[in-house]
Amino acid sequence: MLKRFFPDLYVDSIYHIPYETLKKNQIKGLVFDIDNTLVPFDVATGDQRLVTHFKELTRLGFQICLVSNNSEERVTIFNQDLQVEAIHKAQKPLRRSFKKAMKLLKTNPKTTAIIGDQVFTDVWGGNRIGMTTVLVRPVVDRDEWITKIKRGLEKKILKVYLKNSNNQ
Numbered sequence: 001m002l003k004r005f006f007p008d009l010y011v012d013s014i015y016h017i018p019y020e021t022l023k024k025n026q027i028k029g030l031v032f033d034i035d036n037t038l039v040p041f042d043v044a045t046g047d048q049r050l051v052t053h054f055k056e057l058t059r060l061g062f063q064i065c066l067v068s069n070n071s072e073e074r075v076t077i078f079n080q081d082l083q084v085e086a087i088h089k090a091q092k093p094l095r096r097s098f099k100k101a102m103k104l105l106k107t108n109p110k111t112t113a114i115i116g117d118q119v120f121t122d123v124w125g126g127n128r129i130g131m132t133t134v135l136v137r138p139v140v141d142r143d144e145w146i147t148k149i150k151r152g153l154e155k156k157i158l159k160v161y162l163k164n165s166n167n168q
């Protein structure tokens with residue numbers, strides 16, 4: 001019942017993702033959420049570490065697409081230094097933007113992973129379409145008001161998830 005909200009992987013940050021393992025599992029496309037996954041929601045652009053990280057991922061052979069529920073302006077400014085595929089106003093967890101991302105990346109659910117900080121948008125959306133789902137801890141505790149509301153329930157789900165994964 002709760003499984004639809006469980007990620008395949010849960011890591012501290014995008015820098016802790018086992019990318020080589022993803023690659024071995026035929027993942028070719030990486031779909032990244034922006035707000036509180038790559039940068040705090042109220043910070044306009046990524047730092048040098050992020051730019052370097054994306055270059056490294058590209059070098060490893062991954063294709064990258066940003067998929068954000070945020071505005072066109074937010075996504076365009078954020079993407080200026082990165083220059084990857086990008087979708088704004090994505091309306092995650094709806095499937096539409098995930099499909100659009102896979103079209104841009106020329107991948108399918110089996111070869112695509114979604115990486116994000118929210119259970120009810122990133123993980124649920126990714127699971128609905130059959131992608132590999134990677135949940136990261138939010139980069140900061142600050143959240144937009146709408147996200148704040150969801151975090152309480154999210155915590156409860158993660159507690160069950162962690163209990164399950166510890167028992168395996």
Ligand SMILES: [Mg+2]
Nearest residue numbers: 033035036117
């Ligand atoms: Mg987010």
